[in-house]
Amino acid sequence: MAEKYIARSSAIAARLVGDEMMVMSAADSTFFILNEVASAIWQAADGCTPLSEIVAGKICQEFDVDREQAQRGADHFVDELSQHGILRVSDQPIINSSPCPESR
Amino acid sequence: MTTALLATAKEAVSIEIGGMAIALRMHDPSFRRLIENRYAGFVGNSSSSHFEFDIELYEPSESAPADYGLEVKVEAGEWLLKRGDFRARWNPEASPGHIWQSRSPYAIDCVLRIVHTLILARQGGFLVHAASAIRGGKAFLFSGVSGAGKTTISRLAPPDATLLTDEISYVRREGNRYLACGTPFAGELARVGENQSAPLGALFLLEKGLQNRIEPVGTTEAVQRLLRNILFFADDPELVKLVFQSACEFASLVPIRRLVFVPDRRVWDIIR
Numbered sequence: 001m002a003e004k005y006i007a008r009s010s011a012i013a014a015r016l017v018g019d020e021m022m023v024m025s026a027a028d029s030t031f032f033i034l035n036e037v038a039s040a041i042w043q044a045a046d047g048c049t050p051l052s053e054i055v056a057g058k059i060c061q062e063f064d065v066d067r068e069q070a071q072r073g074a075d076h077f078v079d080e081l082s083q084h085g086i087l088r089v090s091d092q093p094i095i096n097s098s099p100c101p102e103s104r
Numbered sequence: 105m106t107t108a109l110l111a112t113a114k115e116a117v118s119i120e121i122g123g124m125a126i127a128l129r130m131h132d133p134s135f136r137r138l139i140e141n142r143y144a145g146f147v148g149n150s151s152s153s154h155f156e157f158d159i160e161l162y163e164p165s166e167s168a169p170a171d172y173g174l175e176v177k178v179e180a181g182e183w184l185l186k187r188g189d190f191r192a193r194w195n196p197e198a199s200p201g202h203i204w205q206s207r208s209p210y211a212i213d214c215v216l217r218i219v220h221t222l223i224l225a226r227q228g229g230f231l232v233h234a235a236s237a238i239r240g241g242k243a244f245l246f247s248g249v250s251g252a253g254k255t256t257i258s259r260l261a262p263p264d265a266t267l268l269t270d271e272i273s274y275v276r277r278e279g280n281r282y283l284a285c286g287t288p289f290a291g292e293l294a295r296v297g298e299n300q301s302a303p304l305g306a307l308f309l310l311e312k313g314l315q316n317r318i319e320p321v322g323t324t325e326a327v328q329r330l331l332r333n334i335l336f337f338a339d340d341p342e343l344v345k346l347v348f349q350s351a352c353e354f355a356s357l358v359p360i361r362r363l364v365f366v367p368d369r370r371v372w373d374i375i376r
Contacts (some may be wrong), residue, residue: 011341013348017323024331024348026341031331033324 006054006078006087007047007094014042023086030084037063037070038077045087047094051078114158119216120148122274122285122301124223126216127153129200132161135207142209143288145299155219156200157192164189164206176218176337183338185218187211194219217272217289218337225346228277228353231335234307236268236284236297237261242305243284244375245273246363247333252310253365255292260369269297272335275304275354282358306359308375313364316371326360327351 008014014023021039023032034042037059044054051074059070081087088094114129117139127150130136140147172188183201185192190211194201201219205211221231234247235254239262246257258270268274268284271291276283282304286297309321309329321329330351336343365371 013345015349015352017327017352020324022324022327022348022352024344026344029336029344031328033328 002091003050003052004075004078005047005049005090005093006041006045006051006082007090008042008045009086009088012086016043023081025084025086027085030086032081032084032086037065037073041074041077042087047088047096051075116150116153116156117143118148118150118153119143119146119288120299121146121216121220121287122224122229122276122283124155124220125149125153126219127156127200128159128203128212129156130159130161135159135161138207138209139212142213143296145296146286146288155194155196155223157194157203157215158200159203159205159212161207162204174214174337175339177339183222185215187214190215196222213289217335220274221335221337222343224274224276225336225343225350228350229275229282230347230350230354231287231289232273232275232330233271233333233335234273235270235291236273236286238266238268238284238298238300238302239264239372239375241302243268243302244305245275245284245307246310247273247307247330248310249333253312253367254310256367257310257363257365257371260367260371262369262372265372266298266300267295268300270295276301277350277353280357282354304358305376306361307354308361308363311362311364312366314366316363316365316368316374318374319362319364321360321362323355326355330355330360 011026019036021034021042044058055070055074060067082089114131115136116127116129117136118125118127125148175186177184182195189208190205192203192215224230234245235258236245255270268286272287272289274285274287283301284304285301286299288296290296336347
């Protein structure tokens with residue numbers, strides 16, 4: 001199975017509040033509140049780290065979750081956000097990824 | 105020469121909302137009087153306006169519903185506004201703008217609301233679906249969608265409260281604080297607000313209930329609810345980002361609470 005690379009879109013506005021990330025699509029104004037796990041994936045979406053590596057190295061380590069279960073959740077999350085243009089997904093590393101948003 | 109004569113023949117009315125004066129120039133004296141009456145209390149001196157618009161009136165075709173198909177977009181630095189009963193072009197860097205509209209006051213009302221949202225977005229402020237009032241030197245916002253109780257809470261306001269609006273509140277950023285300013289944008293009360301302003305004390309999210317109480321609201325919910333009620337018309341990603349940042353900044357500086365209330369004057373006893 002091909003690797004999946006994810007990067008934050010530049011057409012979004014986002015802010016971290018506590019453990020939750022608020023993300024708004026600048027294109028259609030849809031608004032998401034990401035929980036702690038989703039926020040961790042979002043913050044790791046640098047375009048050059050494969051999703052499987054983010055899951056294994058970050059999600060499973062930090063949240064004590066089974067790898068298969070975490071991968072399924074991550075795939076679902078990435079699919080949903082990419083449908084709204086909030087995450088970019090590719091089977092190749094993505095250059096020019098947006099910087100991580102500020103936190104408050 | 106002819107153009108110059110025509111230009112001087114236009115008379116201007118300056119509508120000043122939130123300290124932002126917008127001069128409207130037109131030929132038709134009866135329409136000018138209509139505007140002066142509608143915005144009574146907000147008419148200022150046109151020589152010190154921040155922006156200017158020339159208004160041309162036209163008879164709309166019957167096939168075009170007045171409130172049909174609002175469109176707000178930017179092209180080459182110029183804002184293009186369009187609805188069934190008006191068209192407008194405006195480059196904030198190159199005043200005056202131009203408005204072509206029917207004689208309906210609702211058309212100019214809509215143009216003014218849009219123009220103010222565009223101005224405020226760049227200044228960290230916004231227009232929001234909320235009633236607002238000043239009491240004890242502080243302003244309070246009561247936000248909610250239609251039916252949430254904006255008009256009700258306005259009707260229940262005690263005599264020592266100054267009503268700024270029962271429908272659309274004007275929020276301006278000033279350093280690390282926010283001001284609520286009166287607006288002529290009325291709701292069911294059909295009464296323009298007082299042209300006054302005060303530092304914001306709190307924003308209350310309205311919810312009808314069985315008793316009066318104030319509940320805390322988490323930051324993410326506060327931002328989400330605020331964004332739902334901020335007036336925003338433009339199809340422009342950069343402005344969407346600005347409004348999002350403004351809502352986040354506002355929520356970090358102004359207490360946002362849920363006000364559960366019964367339609368009873370005693371609700372104002374807990375507002376402070």
